[in-house]
Amino acid sequence: MTGYVEPAPHEFAANYLFDSDGLAPFFAADSQIKSGGGSKRGEFTDQGERWTVTLYYQDSNVVHPGSKLPTGTEWRLDEMREFRLSVSRHGEEDRVGEQGFNAHLAPRWQGMEIEQSDGTISEYSVPDGIHEAANVKIQGSNIEFSRYLRLLRLAATSVGIRGRYFEEPHEYSNIQDAERYVRIHKDASGPVHARDGPIASMGHLLESDRQGYRKVVQNDQDEHGRNLPGYYHTVTLGPRRIREAFPDHALPKEVKHYYAREAKNQPEDSPLAHPKVGVSYQVSRWDRKLGVTEDDLEQLVRELDQAVLSVLADAGLDVAPNRGTGPFISDAYFEVETRDDGPEPIDLDLTRIKSQQESVVIKHLADGLSPVQWESLETLITHGGEVSPADIADDHDRHVESVRRALRGIDDLVVREYAEVKLRSSYVAELVHEAVEEAEEAVKRAAETGAKAIQAAKQGMDESMSVFIAWANRHGVDVDDALSRRDARMEMRLGEPEQDTDKTLREGLRVWKEAGMPVERFRMARVRFSDGSVSDAWRYLSPG
Structure with a gap:
């Protein structure tokens, strides 16, 4: 295996608006429903896969326009209905039964009115420039995002509706939801949802404490109240804050680590016993829209995949396994495969x-x-x-x-x-x-650090040294030893010995190196704990 592991598509929702043929798709669906006695079934094949289709109808809250629309078109339908296409992978090929989509077909015309649940009537807002159109809202899962439009055309054709009606989405068409995910072994997933892991850190560090919308969820209990670490952990960030971690990203996102509801009851060899790590597009977190063009879909997949890989890499997981499947677990829709032309993970640098x-x-x-x-x-x-x-x-x-x-x-x-x-x-x-x-x-502690920062500046050190000074002050490093007495052995004071001492010191070594300081001086430092025990820094650092 070469390259980075490729996430799989999960949830997807989009509003497709088609106005090239006006209300023709809507009238065609009505005709087929009537000829089929209330519903119609079809089947088709795409990319060697069998798909089944059911066309059916539902009641509509659109107010009956009478014999003629405000646009002048004659209206000959007695009942107001809307139509749905239920499209699913054939049961013989998808035994899990979660690969498919539902397409909701509704009419649109200028001056259209709808009746609210309380009986009040109001005009439905149809964008300027749209005379008459059909809106198709698609909600699906476990299908590549770029396939939905083609599958919609094939599904419509299979039940007697012309597929060409759905060839050219209007520019107002937009994506409402989309998620890409991987499944990882539960024994490897801890660093992802840890209290100091990437999910918690992004919410903790990248968002202002009252910035428009900020959501961090850390739930370790399943639906039955049983403890399951990492059961549902998420962070949602708007477009401005997401760029602090991903400078060339524009889409607001939710990053999540989550288990299936019944994960606790699953045997070890079941994929459902292991969690997913996914990233989804959050349309409600900004005032812009993402269209459905090829470029829009490419941007969507690139940003979601890169975010997934970056979170995993930040947690220390191998996102480019060259032997076996690494920390990943295949399931019915996620196959552990790598690709060379996909996006590379970004160093979150939290x-x-x-x-x-x-x-x-x-x-x-x-x-x-x-x-x-x-x-x-x-x-x-x-x-x-x-x-x-x-x-x-x-x-x-x-x-x-x-x-x-x-x-x-x-x-x-x-x-x-x-x-x-x-x-x-x-x-x-x-x-x-x-x-x-x-x-x-x-103030006293900070003043001491301020004096050391001034001393560092006098010695000609660059600004990156101030980052180390901040780290050192936070963790009790004797900065004075580190800066002024270069002939003496540096000493660090770290409080009580803890399990994450090695993590703290590895962080310090990275900041120390970025400040241009000699690595060996840090590695040979004496580590003194508050309980009186003494050790050497190199014992807590990875080799090299």
Whole structure:
């Protein structure tokens, strides 16, 4: 096997609008329903696969237009109906029965009215430029996204509706939902959903604490209340924040690690005993749309696949297994295969973001905050909901202009938009909360680090060294030994010995190297714990 593992398609939903033939597809469906006595069945083959089709109808809340539409077209149907095509892989080929889609066909015309559940009638908004059209809403699963339109045409043809009606979607057609996923062995999935793993970290570090929409879910209980670590863990990020992790991505996404409902009851050799890691497009998280063109679908697949691979790689999983299937588990719709021409995983670099945010907080504390700035931060971490400069001023009996001036001085800690103020991330909020709660100790500690940062600057070190200083202060590294006494052995103090000491030190080594410092000096450092035990850094670091 070569290249990176290829995720499989899961959920998909899209609204296809067809106006080239007006309402002809709708009238054709009505005709076939009547000729079939209420429904009609068909079958077709595509790419060597057998598919079954059922055409049926449902009631409609579209108000009957009378004998003529507002557009002038004669209307000869007595009942208002809408139509559905249920398209499924043949049962002999899909024994799981979850590969297929449902296509809901509804009419559209200018001036169309609908009746609400409470009996009120209102005009349905049909885009300008659309005279008459058929809207087809597709919801499916486990089918490559690029196949849906072709399968729709073949399905329609199989029940007597011309497939050509569905050849040219209008530019207003758009994708509503889409997910790509892999299935991984449950013994390998822990780092993905861990409290310090990529899912939690993205929500923790990349989102401001009150930014429009932020959702992090960490549920370790299944539907029956049984404990199952990683049962349903997700993070949802809007387009602006997702670009902090994926600079060339535009689509808002949800990243998730989840099990099937009955995973707990499945034997070890069942794919359902093992979780999925998926990434889905979240249309409700932005005010733009993603179309259904070939380029749109390529962008969708590229971004979703790259996000899946990047999350797995950040968690330390082998996304390019060259022997066997690595940590992956095949199922009915996900085959463990790799491809050379797919997207490469991106280094999420969440540790660097964390270190930079620590450095920003420490810098402000070291430089000293004004009383108004302290008061502003205190309000931000204790006040729920939206907070404005006026709210802060009222809380502390200050003039609102004084608050605004104070906030301008800490722009890298807070976000100010539309008279609303919020901290830049929930992680920054935690750091500031700790500082507010333990103000004297925090300021003293930060001031010491500030002095060391000045010392580092005098020695001509680049800005990357400040990231290490922030890390060092956070974990109790004796930075003074590290910087000023180069002939002495560096010493680190790390509190109580813990299982993740090796992870902490590997993080420190990476930041140390990026600061241009000699690797061996770090590796040979003495590690002193608060219980009095002493060890060597190299014992906790991977070889080399």
